[in-house]
Amino acid sequence: MNWNLNTEHYYVRFAHEEDIQNIYALLGANDVVKNHPKNPMVVEAQAMDEARRMVMQFEAKEAAFWLVEEKATGKVIARISLQQFNWVNASAQLRIDVFSDFKTQSALSEMMYAVATLAYEDLSLHRLEWFLLLEDKCFIDIAKAFGFNHDGQLMSFLEFEGSWIDYQVFSLLKTDDVWQQAIKAQGLPQS
Amino acid sequence: MKFVANVDFNGGQLRPLDQSDVDTIVKLYQKQTLAGQSTTASTEHAERMITLSVQMAATQRGLMWAIEVDGQMLGMLSLYDWQPTSLKTLMRLDVLPAITQQQQVDALSTGIDFLAKKYHLRNFSFHCLPTDDEAMISTIQQVGFIQQACLRDFRRTSQTEFSDILVFNKILESAPETQGEGESA
Numbered sequence: 001m002n003w004n005l006n007t008e009h010y011y012v013r014f015a016h017e018e019d020i021q022n023i024y025a026l027l028g029a030n031d032v033v034k035n036h037p038k039n040p041m042v043v044e045a046q047a048m049d050e051a052r053r054m055v056m057q058f059e060a061k062e063a064a065f066w067l068v069e070e071k072a073t074g075k076v077i078a079r080i081s082l083q084q085f086n087w088v089n090a091s092a093q094l095r096i097d098v099f100s101d102f103k104t105q106s107a108l109s110e111m112m113y114a115v116a117t118l119a120y121e122d123l124s125l126h127r128l129e130w131f132l133l134l135e136d137k138c139f140i141d142i143a144k145a146f147g148f149n150h151d152g153q154l155m156s157f158l159e160f161e162g163s164w165i166d167y168q169v170f171s172l173l174k175t176d177d178v179w180q181q182a183i184k185a186q187g188l189p190q191s
Numbered sequence: 192m193k194f195v196a197n198v199d200f201n202g203g204q205l206r207p208l209d210q211s212d213v214d215t216i217v218k219l220y221q222k223q224t225l226a227g228q229s230t231t232a233s234t235e236h237a238e239r240m241i242t243l244s245v246q247m248a249a250t251q252r253g254l255m256w257a258i259e260v261d262g263q264m265l266g267m268l269s270l271y272d273w274q275p276t277s278l279k280t281l282m283r284l285d286v287l288p289a290i291t292q293q294q295q296v297d298a299l300s301t302g303i304d305f306l307a308k309k310y311h312l313r314n315f316s317f318h319c320l321p322t323d324d325e326a327m328i329s330t331i332q333q334v335g336f337i338q339q340a341c342l343r344d345f346r347r348t349s350q351t352e353f354s355d356i357l358v359f360n361k362i363l364e365s366a367p368e369t370q371g372e373g374e375s376a
Contacts, residue, residue, distance in 0.1 A: 089346055089347045089353075090353075091345065126344060126347075126353060127343070127344050127345065149343060151341055151342050151343055152338075152339050152340025152342070153339050154339065154358065154360075155314065155339055155362050156277075156279065156314045156360075156362050157277075158277055159277065159278075171343050171344075173343060173344055175344075
């Protein structure tokens with residue numbers, strides 16, 4: 001099974017040793033992490049630790065992480081991951097860290113379609129869920145545009161800097177009409 | 192060492208499971224109205240559950256109480272996925288027909304009050320199948336649980352079939368500061 005994916009404009013690939021600086025640049029940017037919510041990285045050692053955890057979680061079959069490299073520039077512009085694999089219930093949580101310049105429906109549709117195809121076809125998952133903050137209107141609009149269903153909210157899911165965080169839950173099922181249409185169109189809606 | 196406290200409620204008490212509860216646990220799990228209940232429930236499963244109830248409580252991963260009314264075990268109130276750092280837990284209520292809805296409401300309310308005071312839990316949730324016992328859903332709503340989500344096809348029921356899960360939450364605004372009130376042992 002090939003975990004490294006290739007879209008028209010991007011390599012959606014696993015990280016390697018030279019990616020520590022790319023991970024640090026991405027997860028050290030406040031606009032990338034603020035809606036997870038998370039504090040940005042402040043030293044490169046955090047990126048090394050993160051890279052180690054990405055490998056460990058993959059080897060434990062708990063998660064898979066891809067860096068998204070723009071073909072034209074060679075720049076890593078995002079990290080997309082499937083986390084909390086539940087092999088019994090055939091589900092996983094989608095998570096995307098992306099520079100704000102690329103937080104667009106057109107850019108995300110390519111990487112998302114590649115990863116979702118692998119999730120449904122190669123990993124035999126049935127449900128992808130995406131936890132988003134209510135104030136992350138950009139991702140919420142994109143989730144809706146891709147056909148994700150708003151399942152509701154998980155209240156006080158975690159505590160961050162003294163506040164309780166509610167997550168809005170969006171889901172896309174392998175059997176959803178929008179996904180079946182995406183397969184026929186060989187892509188998610190770009191606009 | 193005792194890991195599960197006895198807690199009195201109006202008309203009964205919540206108490207740790209013990210070996211004398213095996214037959215009732217089998218009856219509860221043969222009801223087939225809630226997820227996980229099945230005709231295949233056996234004495235061996237019930238005995239394992241009693242052992243697990245101690246292990247879960249000792250490590251604060253969960254907790255199981257027998258609901259006792261007039262000296263008879265008529266149900267179970269359980270905690271799973273207890274996350275002490277996030278002050279939250281998933282709950283489950285299994286009852287026999289002999290217990291009234293008011294007694295269930297009292298048991299659940301008292302259990303939540305105890306958990307809030309003793310362990311500072313503030314976020315309680317139930318995951319219900321849409322086909323779950325309507326009376327149980329009515330009971331948790333009377334205690335203040337509100338449906339917050341319907342997770343589509345969240346639970347696999349067979350190789351090719353899935354079921355939605357209804358998520359009910361009760362959030363306490365702040366964790367009370369006093370500890371152990373209502374504990375009789």
